[in-house]
Amino acid sequence: MVQIKHTFSLIVFIILLLRTIKVLGRDLSEQERALRAEFIQRLLNKQNKLEGKIKLLGGASKYEGNVYIYHAGRWGAVCDDSWDDEAAAVVCRSFNMTGVATVGGQYGETVEKYWLDDVICQGDEPNLSKCVFNRWGASDCSRDEAAGVMCMPESESPKNNRSLVKTWPNGRKLREVLNETVSHLRLMGGKNAKEGRVEVFYNNTWGSICPDGWTLYEASVVCRHLDLGYAEQALQTYAFGFSNIVISGINCDGNETSLFDCRHRQHDEVRCPGDVGHAAAVVCTNFLADLVLDTAVIERSAHLQDVMMFQLQCAMEENCLSKSAYEVKELIPDWQYETRRLLRFTAASLNAGTAEFRPYLPKHLWQWHLCHMHYHSMEVFATFDILDSNGLRVAEGHKASFCLEDNTCNPGVAKQYSCKNYGDQGISVNCSDVYKYNIDCQWVDVTDVQPGDYTFKVAVNPHARIAEQSFHNNAASCRLRLTTTYAMVFGCRHERP
Ligand SMILES: *[C@@H]1O[C@H](CO)[C@@H](O)[C@H](O)[C@H]1NC(C)=O
Ligand SMILES: *[C@@H]1O[C@H](CO)[C@@H](O)[C@H](O)[C@H]1NC(C)=O
Ligand SMILES: *[C@@H]1O[C@H](CO)[C@@H](O)[C@H](O)[C@H]1NC(C)=O
Ligand SMILES: *[C@@H]1O[C@H](CO)[C@@H](O)[C@H](O)[C@H]1NC(C)=O
Ligand SMILES: *[C@@H]1O[C@H](CO)[C@@H](O)[C@H](O)[C@H]1NC(C)=O
Ligand SMILES: *[C@@H]1O[C@H](CO)[C@@H](O)[C@H](O)[C@H]1NC(C)=O
Numbered sequence: 462m463v464q465i466k467h468t469f470s471l472i473v474f475i476i477l478l479l480r481t482i483k484v485l486g487r488d489l490s491e492q493e494r495a496l497r498a499e500f501i502q503r504l505l506n507k508q509n510k511l512e513g514k515i516k517l518l519g520g521a522s523k524y525e526g527n528v529y530i531y532h533a534g535r536w537g538a539v540c541d542d543s544w545d546d547e548a549a550a551v552v553c554r555s556f557n558m559t560g561v562a563t564v565g566g567q568y569g570e571t572v573e574k575y576w577l578d579d580v581i582c583q584g585d586e587p588n589l590s591k592c593v594f595n596r597w598g599a600s601d602c603s604r605d606e607a608a609g610v611m612c613m614p615e616s617e618s619p620k621n622n623r624s625l626v627k628t629w630p631n632g633r634k635l636r637e638v639l640n641e642t643v644s645h646l647r648l649m650g651g652k653n654a655k656e657g658r659v660e661v662f663y664n665n666t667w668g669s670i671c672p673d674g675w676t677l678y679e680a681s682v683v684c685r686h687l688d689l690g691y692a693e694q695a696l697q698t699y700a701f702g703f704s705n706i707v708i709s710g711i712n713c714d715g716n717e718t719s720l721f722d723c724r725h726r727q728h729d730e731v732r733c734p735g736d737v738g739h740a741a742a743v744v745c746t747n748f749l750a751d752l753v754l755d756t757a758v759i760e761r762s763a764h765l766q767d768v769m770m771f772q773l774q775c776a777m778e779e780n781c782l783s784k785s786a787y788e789v790k791e792l793i794p795d796w797q798y799e800t801r802r803l804l805r806f807t808a809a810s811l812n813a814g815t816a817e818f819r820p821y822l823p824k825h826l827w828q829w830h831l832c833h834m835h836y837h838s839m840e841v842f843a844t845f846d847i848l849d850s851n852g853l854r855v856a857e858g859h860k861a862s863f864c865l866e867d868n869t870c871n872p873g874v875a876k877q878y879s880c881k882n883y884g885d886q887g888i889s890v891n892c893s894d895v896y897k898y899n900i901d902c903q904w905v906d907v908t909d910v911q912p913g914d915y916t917f918k919v920a921v922n923p924h925a926r927i928a929e930q931s932f933h934n935n936a937a938s939c940r941l942r943l944t945t946t947y948a949m950v951f952g953c954r955h956e957r958p
């Protein structure tokens with residue numbers, strides 16, 4: 462029986478083979494040609510139908526995970542540089558949902574090459590391919606920089622329900638969940654006392670903390686809590702060993718003196734996506750940079766200027782204008798003579814810390830920006846936003862790259878860093894990096910913003926990518942009065958980005 466079946470399969474195979482040879486042969490009949498054309502057309506149609514489609518992988522449901530987009534016949538990942546909630550809104554809208562952005566491969570390393578990098582969305586684009594980004598496939602990101610989203614139904618959206626904004630995703634303080642008198646903190650597995658995996662004594666055993674969402678904010682609190690200085694690194698790693706993960710979802714402001722003052726949104730069980738074997742870890746140090754944004758100079762320098770678009774070509778290339786500028790360019794033949802209204806201002810940050818502030822990217826990854834003729838060493842050094850009374854963004858100053866240097870130094874301190882000639886970039890202790898109001902891109906495009914009262918927010922090192930002693934002096938939250946003829950910025954105070 463087996464023999465007969467085998468023979469039969471062989472015959473079928475030979476017939477198929479003969480047919481294939483015939484099809485591949487020179488003399489295709491018209492009908493066969495038509496069949497092949499139809500097959501290829503179907504394949505192309507399928508590709509076209511998928512073009513621009515989104516899927517999410519690595520999450521607990523199909524509505525959360527790392528984002529993959531289909532383009533030119535394959536799926537590709539999205540890098541987290543510049544990735545934010547506006548971009549998440551665009552992704553989640555394709556499921557009729559709202560959502561929040563996740564970064565740093567929160568749902569694991571990417572399984573595909575990157576299609577998109579430096580994606581900047583306003584939030585109202587019909588789909589992700591309509592946002593601004595580098596060329597398709599142009600990316601310098603490593604596999605653990607995958608951008609993701611966590612989508613949720615509109616009704617549960619924190620944006621739809623103002624009363625939820627404060628409680629989500631914060632939850633209760635850790636000290637309300639565990640008994641502080643018997644809970645302790647320690648570092649384990651490090652080469653010295655200032656580094657290691659963070660362990661909590663919880664429910665009578667020592668356990669690790671879930672590394673998901675572990676940032677310099679949480680790490681800063683751990684170092685302060687243990688009296689070890691400042692957090693130089695927040696790690697999600699197996700390098701310091703592993704123990705059972707007993708706590709997830711810790712979320713700190715960064716200025717707490719005890720980790721138990723941080724908020725905690727663990728639900729019933731520990732939920733810890735990402736690599737198994739990884740744990741939250743820190744490296745503490747006594748010497749660290751600390752940028753302090755100068756609020757007075759923002760108030761003094763802010764003013765409006767109307768500029769014709771032909772003077773803004775470089776700025777357009779670097780995405781320094783709002784979306785409508787690109788629409789104007791497409792729709793209006795004489796677009797060069799249209800004007801943009803810019804809110805210009807000077808931003809200066811002093812390094813008041815005890816160590817130099819150095820760029821996040823190593824030198825060989827700096828990007829040469831032809832327009833401005835210097836290298837950019839950090840994807841995002843500063844953000845400028847205008848928010849309405851509901852806290853919604855009405856204008857976003859692009860997130861430009863910058864060149865870090867010592868522009869002015871306190872008396873007796875020598876300048877060391879300069880952007881010229883591929884020089885080393887950084888900000889020395891007691892020196893300031895100054896972006897004067899008259900340089901390109903040092904503005905927010907307010908062409909589309911109605912006159913009224915707003916909040917103007919400027920932040921440096923906004924994603925806390927580089928360690929600092931404190932992040933609570935990195936942002937300035939100011940009042941902005943915009944009229945048809947002038948702008949006034951006043952009442953700036955420091956806060957966290
Ligand atoms: C994305 O939006 C553009 C503009 O509305 C549209 O032409 C395109 O078909 C959309 N793509 C997908 C996958 O929805
Ligand atoms: C989203 O909602 C619209 C209108 O209610 C509906 O037509 C569409 O099919 C929905 N899309 C998805 C993916 O559920
Ligand atoms: C907003 O959320 C609160 C708390 O969950 C709830 O009591 C309230 O009804 C919600 N409001 C709306 C408009 O959904
Ligand atoms: C915390 O633990 C201490 C020592 O075991 C105990 O005396 C105290 O009642 C506990 N507190 C709470 C709130 O459980
Ligand atoms: C504490 O540990 C015991 C076993 O040692 C376990 O049964 C219990 O569920 C744990 N409680 C919590 C809150 O984790
Ligand atoms: C931390 O900063 C927040 C503002 O971001 C402030 O409300 C809070 O009081 C500060 N906490 C401490 C312990 O300084």
Ligand SMILES: *[C@@H]1O[C@H](CO)[C@@H](O)[C@H](O)[C@H]1NC(C)=O
Nearest residue numbers: 813814815871873874890891
């Ligand atoms: C920076 O300035 C502060 C206060 O003016 C001073 O105490 C400190 O020694 C200076 N540090 C350096 C490295 O110049």
Ligand SMILES: [Ca+2]
Nearest residue numbers: 751752929931
């Ligand atoms: Ca700072």
